[in-house]
Amino acid sequence: MTLTLTHNISALFRVRNHFSLFAPIFSLNRNTHTLLPNTVAFMASADVDAKSGFTRPEMYKENLAGTVEAYDRHVFVCYKNHHSWPARLEASKDDPFLKGVGSAFKARKKELSKTKITVCESREDAGLSDGDVLLFPEMIKYRRLNESNADSFFDDVLLGGKPWTAGVQDGLTGSHIFVCxxxxxxxxxxxxxxxxxxxxxxxIELRGLKEQISVLACSHVGGHKYAGNVIVFSPGPDEKITGHWYGYVTPNDVPALLDQHIAKGMVIQKLWRGQMGPATQVANGGDTDTVKQNNVESNNLSSNVNVGGCCQGVNGVSCCQTANFEQNKGIEETTGAHKKQGSETCLKWPALQQHNIITAAGVLGALAAIAVAYRFYRREGL
Known part of the structure; x- marks a missing residue:
């Protein structure tokens, strides 16, 4: 986006100087008479966020409960990263690894009707390499899966329930979060x-939980319209591993995922889509089957969830949480602003609200400056 002012540019600068508060948002290059890159990036990221991000029109339009049917097992195959994945991993013909694993699954699809298979990123810093396989709820990691031994893995491990002799087996601990x-x-x-x-x-780093909670990008899990899509595998109050699916997740919901779900074992009803495993007990004394019915009938997307204090949760996870966790109805900052957003361990909502007000005022001030400048030009016959 370029703003070209061919005559009497000083008038615009006189107006802009009265709005010095908004300079970081409305920045003009005196030499080229164009908006500076930070302003262009702000506008571009806001446009992307409005169309495809957390402020897109379809957010919160549907009830989420029941959009994922219960299933028994989830298998994550580690391979490269989300930047390099083709659109249809399961139909890849050019990649021998994806083709081999995909063919092995398709040949046994009927027998594995209650098993989901998803690709996740391999990350050296997380101890994950191409061909590693993560199994939930078993909490097992197998190494060295490739196109030549995929059939034996499916037959021995997923169908036969036996140890896989062709690979190395390790145990998994803690909680695991996958984000599409x-x-x-x-x-x-x-x-x-x-x-x-x-x-x-x-x-997670603010809470000192890097050794207890892992976060990985994953491939398509179904329900793009519910993005952000998040799956959390963690021990419940009974120490059994369940996998809960959440939709419409925004950065403002992240503290609740950590402080309520992982630390306390509490299902976040307003974002809940479904789960792996049997129905589990939730904070209100019911189970996730009841949560499903309540969500459909009462549309809990507009409800507020209140939590307080610091908690000692399941598996020894301890988190500090805000006394008033406010339901997010649409993020007011852009996607770029979210990436830069920091937060304290206990969120300070008044400060955040003040920041949002200043940001909004800055945008309005920038628009007002342009409008006033335009009137100067019209008056002078430009």
Missing amino acids: AHGSRDVRCGVCGPVLIEKLNEE
Whole structure:
């Protein structure tokens, strides 16, 4: 976006000087008479967020409960990263690894009707390499899956329930969060996923939980229109591993995922889509089957969830949480602003609201400056 002023540019600068508060948002290059890159980036990211991000029109339009049917097992195959994944991983013909694993699954699809298979990123810093396989609820990691031994893995482990002799087996501990960031499949997940991953990692580090909670990008899980899509595998109050699916997740919901779900074992009803495993007990004394009915009947998307204090949760996870966790009805900042957003361990909502007000005022001030300048030009016959 370029703003070219061919005559009497000083008038605009006189107006702009009265709005010095908004200079970071409305920046004009005196030499080229164009908006500076930070302003262009702000406007571009706001446009992307409005179309495909957390402020897109379809957010919160549907009840989420029941959009994922119960299933028994989830298998994550580690391979490369979300930037390199093709749109249709399961139909890849050019990649021998994806083709081999996909063919092995298709040949046994009927027998594995209650098993989901998803690709997740391999990350050296997380101890994950191409060909590693993560099994939930078993909490097992197998190494060295490839196109030549995929058939034996499916037959021995997934169908036979036996140890896999062709691979190395390790145990998994802690909680595991998977975020759909499959941008080549759908731009909504490509926009929302990476922002959520960054925010999750920030909040986890603030709480000192890097050794207890892992966060990985994953491929398409179904329901792009519900992005951000997040799956959380963690021990419930009975120590059994369940996998809860959440939709319409925004960066403002991240503290609740950590402080309510993982630390306390409480299902976040307003974002809940479904789960792996049997129905589990939730905070109100019911189970997730009841949560499903309540969500459909009462539309809990507009309800507020109040939590307070610091908690000692399941599996020894301890988190500090805000006394008033406010339901997000649409993020007011842009996607770029979300990436830069920091937060304290206990969120200070008044300060955040003040920041949002100043930001909004800045945008309005910039528009007002342009309008006033335009009147100067018209008056002088330009």
